[in-house]
Amino acid sequence: MQEARRFCGDPRAALDLGRALRRILLETAPVLSSPPVVACIGTDRATGDCLGPLVGTFLRKRHPGWPVYGTLAEPLHAFNLPETLEIIRFKHAGRPVVAVDSALGASDSVGSIYVRKGSCRPGSGLNKNLPAVGDAYLVGVVNVGSGTALDHIALQNTRLYLVWRVAEVIVEAIEIGIGKQQWEGMAAAASADAG
Template identity: 45%
Template sequence: MLNNLLKFPKLSSEFKLNISQPTAMYDIAIHLRSIMQEATTTNGSLVVLCIGTDRSTGDSLGPLTGTKLRSFNSYPHIYGTLDEPIHATNLNDTVKSIQKNISHPFIIAVDACLGRTESVGCVSLGRGPLKPGAAVHKDLPSVGDAYITGIVNVSGFMEHLVLQSTRLNLVMKMADTIAHAISYGLRTYTKP
């Protein structure tokens, strides 16, 4: 298995898996390292932007992930924690600040999302920007060069209420898995 962890697979447009899989953390880390290799190729500084609020259980995935990453003390460019969440009212200013203060940032955006019943508990990872707030019909700018989203509940009806009533246990497990995957991916990554 270690040999598999050291390879950089080609990442299709999106990689998706359920966090209950025993190798979920390692699988996310492997695909994340593929994205980091791309960032290094373009001379970018890696930034993890964790989007969400602590005022809604379902939408707290980003800030919980950011807080866990900060506690690992594994990487300096982490934005969005429970103490300082990145949400609809400060997202634009935060992205402008990142662009101004970090040379050629390669932003990995982390956010919660809603999806189909069979996808709840899954994490998606891919290249390209993330459209935060789409589930609750907010018009926010797309952010990131890559994304990690956690499907925390079912979409389709009364999304604000669905996010409010999302099980904290699921969100915590997802945040743990994502934070450990990012941390492991950063620790084991070596520049090509």
Template identity: 45%
Template sequence: MNFNRILSRNKEEERFYYLQEHTPDNLATSLLQWIPRFKQNVIILCIGTDRSTGDALGPLVGTFLCEQKPSSLSVYGTLDHPVHAKNIHEHLTTIQQNHFNPFIIAVDACLGKYSSIGTIIAGQGSLRPGAAVKKDLPEVGNVFISGVVNISGYMEYFVLQSTRLSIVMNMAKKIACSLKQVDDRLTNRRYTKKHKKSAR
């Protein structure tokens, strides 16, 4: 859980409202622009915990995405195996050990203005998980996806616990759908590249 304040200043950033019909398509298009062409090790790092409704966005995205069996993306962080404050260092070490030069898309919930609730923010650069609840965790991600699930500024722990599951679930489904589109397009890119090479 981070504040609606991204660390990557002066970088490209896009905002999408989760109820808009074309949000998954538009989000996928933006993400693909930021992923280096033919990048082999693309990691989806879904941060959060199922012990808090507001902070469950990341694990839900990971779970929904894994159910679609992506072939070109490696997913860390699900409801069964969440990535949270107590184990994020361990998971980052595992990613570095198991994936050469990984490109990480970090997914996390965030708090923001009332008018921003339901907004999915994506952009280049890192985010700082745990910032909304005063936790000192490492900056993560080459690209971020951050979903505004509730308002910031007062009793953040209570706000997270009282966040409506409906909005978190629906935002997670849209983000997972978008990431599956990214997976499909990356897989198609690699298939096309492979067959071009074999045809020479």
């Protein structure tokens, strides 16, 4: 499994994670004519679980033409994940999917961000049986997990500042990995041709 890990406070975190994401995307889909789908998993009802929706909100605001699912206004969570994945498969057939999710981990990994090739299993730390998501995924460790029912409490008692900071780094890494200049240039060219 390909993987990169950086701490959110590392000044090179976004660049290194973005480059790793780009390598994975190039292996998954060497020729892309449009940006990958970004599926940002989580809910706004628990601070620790709002990492995905926060990333989705930032991306949707900065890149309104990108296919981004999961925002603070319209979260992508356990109740709508299966049907949303069907919509993605139908509407964006052939495009790779980049998933974003939060996780609990060991105390020395809090604030770490991982980018990995393959699919993430949302909710697996809380014993939820949800479908796998993504061809690549970014996970931010937002608090300490124990693997017990107390993990729900940990998600509720996570510092918003940490979630916000991890989200900022993930957004920048995705922009680097997807190549925001490439897609913005294509959108501008398409607008000029239409005008």
